[in-house]
Amino acid sequence: MTIAVTSWRGLATWLGLQQFGxxxxxxxxxxRIPLLLAAAGIWLGTGGTALAQVAEAQAxxxxxxxxxxxxxxxxxxPELNEVLARYGYGFASYDLLCARLADxxxxxxxxxxxxxxxxxxxxxxxxxxxxxATVTYGSMNTTTVALSxxxxxxxxxxxxxxxxxxxxxxxxxxxxxxxxxxxxxIARLRIxxxxx
Amino acid sequence: MRIQTIVxxxxxxxxxxxxxxQDAAAEPCLTTTKIEGRLNDLLARWTDFGVAETEAxxxxxxxxxxxINITYDTGELEGLSxxxxxxxxxxxETGVHGLGNRASITTSVRLGEVEQDLALRDALxxxxxxxxxxxxxxxxxxxxQVAAMRLxxxx
Numbered sequence: 590m591t592i593a594v595t596s597w598r599g600l601a602t603w604l605g606l607q608q609f610g611x612x613x614x615x616x617x618x619x620x621r622i623p624l625l626l627a628a629a630g631i632w633l634g635t636g637g638t639a640l641a642q643v644a645e646a647q648a649x650x651x652x653x654x655x656x657x658x659x660x661x662x663x664x665x666x667p668e669l670n671e672v673l674a675r676y677g678y679g680f681a682s683y684d685l686l687c688a689r690l691a692d693x694x695x696x697x698x699x700x701x702x703x704x705x706x707x708x709x710x711x712x713x714x715x716x717x718x719x720x721x722a723t724v725t726y727g728s729m730n731t732t733t734v735a736l737s738x739x740x741x742x743x744x745x746x747x748x749x750x751x752x753x754x755x756x757x758x759x760x761x762x763x764x765x766x767x768x769x770x771x772x773x774x775i776a777r778l779r780i781x782x783x784x785x
Numbered sequence: 786m787r788i789q790t791i792v793x794x795x796x797x798x799x800x801x802x803x804x805x806x807q808d809a810a811a812e813p814c815l816t817t818t819k820i821e822g823r824l825n826d827l828l829a830r831w832t833d834f835g836v837a838e839t840e841a842x843x844x845x846x847x848x849x850x851x852x853i854n855i856t857y858d859t860g861e862l863e864g865l866s867x868x869x870x871x872x873x874x875x876x877x878e879t880g881v882h883g884l885g886n887r888a889s890i891t892t893s894v895r896l897g898e899v900e901q902d903l904a905l906r907d908a909l910x911x912x913x914x915x916x917x918x919x920x921x922x923x924x925x926x927x928x929x930q931v932a933a934m935r936l937x938x939x940x
Contacts (some may be wrong), residue, residue, distance in 0.1 A: 595902070696844040700871070702888035709863070713888055715856065715871055723937045726882065734869055736862040775938070781879050 608660030643671065659687035662696035669701050672746050673753075680754040680759035681740060689764045694721050695771060703749040710737040716756045718767045720775060727770035731756045795911040814843035817852035817877050824857055824909075827902055847924050851925045852877045853916070857909070859901035865892040868905030870912045874920075874927045881934050883927030888915045 638684040661683070665673065680686075691695060695718045717730040735751040737743035760767055817837075820828070828834060845853065856871040869890035876880045889912035891904040916923065 612908060694864050700884075701888075702871075702890070706867075706890050706892050709865070709892065711890055711926070713869055713871070715886070720805050724933065725937065730856075732856060732858060732871070734858065734860075734862070734867065735869065736865065736892070738863045778881070778938040782935050782937075 590622050591703065623633075627755075638741070657680065659691060661687045661690060664696060664698040669749075670698060672749055676746065676750045678754060678757065679750065680758040680761070682758055686761035687763060689761075689768070690718070693718075693768045693771075695719060695768065697716060699727060699753060701749060701753075702767060703745040703752075704738075708739065710743045710745040710748045711735065712745060712752035714752045714756050715750070716753070716760065718760075718764075718771050720771050723775060725771060725775050725778060727767055727775050729757050729767050729770035731767075733759070736779075789845055807814040809924045813839070814847065816843045816846055819852060819854040819875070824855065824905070827905065831851075831906060834906065834910075836913045836917065838914050842913075842917040842920055845920050845924070846874070849878050851875065851924055851929070852925055854882065855909070857905060859898075859905045861901070866896050866900040866904050867892045868901055868903070869906045869910045870905070872912045872916050872921045876927055879931055879934065880933045881927070883923055883925075883930050885923040887912050887923070889915065910914060 614719055647659045661678065663670075663673065696721050698717050700715040701713065703710075705711070713732070715730050715732045717726050717728075719726045733752040733756040735748040735755070805853070851874045854873045854875050856873070857869060859868040861867070867890060869888065872887040873882050875886065890906040891907040891911070893900045893904050
């Protein structure tokens with residue numbers, strides 16, 4: 590598979606931003622194709638379905654297909670859950686991240702967009718951790734985009750999984766920052782919502 | 786922690802004249818946004834940037850107390866320049882995001898930073914048009930998430 594991936598990690602809101610390097614998986618084709626300028630825009634994962642319905646349908650899904658004894662809990666749209674069930678996670682540090690998330694009582698929330706842009710398949714994800722008990726999202730996230738080369742046969746599903754695996758591998762390199770952002774957000778919301 | 790909300794003046798061109806602005810003395814509609822990094826500079830540079838459809842969106846978001854969090858990136862992959870955006874609504878008062886997102890990506894065979902910026906601009910315009918075409922579900926999702934957080938973290 591020759592899908593190039595770039596990863597960008599930052600704080601979505603008020604904590605600032607950090608830029609990280611590009612990651613590549615597989616061989617990279619630099620073959621040129623004729624002028625291509627296209628835009629693709631959809632409501633992520635909804636495929637025209639009402640967002641409220643999607644939000645309701647978002648269920649915690651345990652990826653039981655992993656050979657590991659540890660399961661990463663995720664929140665995603667039904668459409669994305671289908672892709673996850675079909676491919677499973679494939680990033681190297683799965684066990685490491687899974688253990689840390691389990692210990693922290695957290696899961697990963699995956700927001701995605703995937704499809705065709707011009708004649709290329711793409712996958713775009715924004716991943717953040719959330720507290721499973723309160724379903725509170727951390728303010729820190731990682732975004733990754735994967736784009737296929739111009740050879741036929743690459744599906745958007747593959748690009749999407751490349752993006753997901755790259756993003757999760759990136760998080761696993763320093764999960765403490767993401768875990769801390771969830772704790773910070775819980776503390777902040779308790780103040781904002783008047784709970785403390 | 787203080788919630789930082791950025792009312793970015795350059796976005797005035799995104800949402801130039803609202804219905805309220807029929808009265809020349811009325812304040813123009815400004816959408817609250819969170820934009821980090823280079824896009825702020827680009828918007829300041831794109832003096833002709835505008836999405837006419839967002840006039841009504843600005844009023845709708847203001848009425849709902851919502852802002853737009855714009856996440857974005859540009860670069861080059863597989864011989865293409867690209868720019869993408871993700872637009873997420875958030876409650877300005879509490880900083881809580883909705884679960885709905887609008888994403889848009891644009892690619893170009895021409896390489897270089899200028900092309901990447903153009904791709905980003907195109908993606909942003911596309912994303913804003915999409916959001917303007919149907920903000921209600923995104924607003925509803927945001928309000929549901931705020932309600933859930935009040936239930937969990939409130940008294």
